[in-house]
Amino acid sequence: xxxxxxxxxxxxxxxxxxxxxxxxxxxxxxxxxxxxxxxxxxxxxxxxxxxxxxxxxxxxxxxxxxxxxxxxxxxxxxxxxxxxxxxxxxxxxxxxxxxxxxxxxxxxxxxx
Amino acid sequence: xxxxxxxxxxxxxxxxxxxxxxxxxxxxxxxxxxxxxxxxxxxxxxxxxxxxxxxxxxxxxxxxxxxxxxxxxxxxxxxxxxxxxxxxxxxxxxxxxxxxxxxxxxxxxxxxx
Numbered sequence: 672x673x674x675x676x677x678x679x680x681x682x683x684x685x686x687x688x689x690x691x692x693x694x695x696x697x698x699x700x701x702x703x704x705x706x707x708x709x710x711x712x713x714x715x716x717x718x719x720x721x722x723x724x725x726x727x728x729x730x731x732x733x734x735x736x737x738x739x740x741x742x743x744x745x746x747x748x749x750x751x752x753x754x755x756x757x758x759x760x761x762x763x764x765x766x767x768x769x770x771x772x773x774x775x776x777x778x779x780x781x782x783x
Numbered sequence: 784x785x786x787x788x789x790x791x792x793x794x795x796x797x798x799x800x801x802x803x804x805x806x807x808x809x810x811x812x813x814x815x816x817x818x819x820x821x822x823x824x825x826x827x828x829x830x831x832x833x834x835x836x837x838x839x840x841x842x843x844x845x846x847x848x849x850x851x852x853x854x855x856x857x858x859x860x861x862x863x864x865x866x867x868x869x870x871x872x873x874x875x876x877x878x879x880x881x882x883x884x885x886x887x888x889x890x891x892x893x894x895x896x
Contacts (some may be wrong), residue, residue, distance in 0.1 A: 702882060713787075713871050713886025714827065727883060762826060770815045770875055770882060774826040 673698065675775030677763050683781045684753055692748045692778045696765030703746050704764045704772060705738055714762055714774075720746060753782045786810060787874050789887035797895055802859040804890050806872030809853065815875040816848055816855045821889065822868045831857060862894045 676695045684690050696703045702721050706714035716730040722743040731737070735753075740746040750757055758781050764772040788807045796802045804818075815834050819827035833839045833846040833855065845858040855874075859866055869889040875882060 704883065706884075711888070713873070713888055714884070716883040716885070719883060721882075730883070766882070769832075771817070771829055771832050772884060773829060774819075776826050 675763055675765050675773055677761075677775040677778050679778060680776060681779045681781075683783060686753060686755060686782055688753055689749065689751045690753055690780065692750075692761050692780070694746045694748070694763030694765075694775060696744065696746070696763070697773060700765035700767050700773075701743075702766045702772075703740055704766070705746070705748050706762045706764065706774075708760045708762055708777070717748070750780075753780075755782050758782045785887075786885045787872055787887040789870075789872050789890045791888055792891040793893050794890055795893045795895055796862050798862060798864060800862050802862045802866065802892055802894070804857040804859075804870050804872075804892065806855045806857075806887055807853055808855070808872075808874045808885075810874065810876045810885075811850075811853065813850075813853075813874045813876045816846070817873040817875070817884065818844075818846060818857045819871040819873060819886075820866075820868045821871055827871055859892075862892075864894050864896060867892055867894050 678693045704719040705717040708714040718728040720740040735751045738748045760777045762777045764774045766772045818831040821827045831846040833848045839846045843860045847856045871889045872887040873884040
């Protein structure tokens, strides 16, 4: 079946602009996770949802970052007033009830 | 001390040999352990999960877990050039941290002809 999809795959934006990154999980997966991965590092947790409820947002770097999953399926990660340090690969993963997480292709964000 | 530690490598092994990748973790309440393979420029791909002490085999891959030593490893038998990738160890500690995964920095594996 279809895996996790993310859009856009690449996003270039100017400093100060807002961006919205989208994640469409594997059908039926109740949990959805957002990670950020720097070059040469493992993914770093940002936030996760069970259904539409945000369970943990402890990894969001600051209040410019927010996420939602209003209908328990597609999720959006929004970064307001982007800064150059926000440039990274943003990865989404989903899981059913067994904790095994499957990653999407990622969105490469570049802030100029 | 990092929560999940891996040797960054590169680890070079000849084709057909056994590759041994190691990972240690600091949180004693960790319950679930995963190995992901990540090719350059691609997303992490789940290859093994292990939840209890001992060995778990899947094809050429064997995961080994020792909770007392806080150690998890991945063995790749009959290594192939296509196994050349970065291998990420990930740990989940639901009691302390929900369902989030904490990753190591990865070990780069090179399988040489």
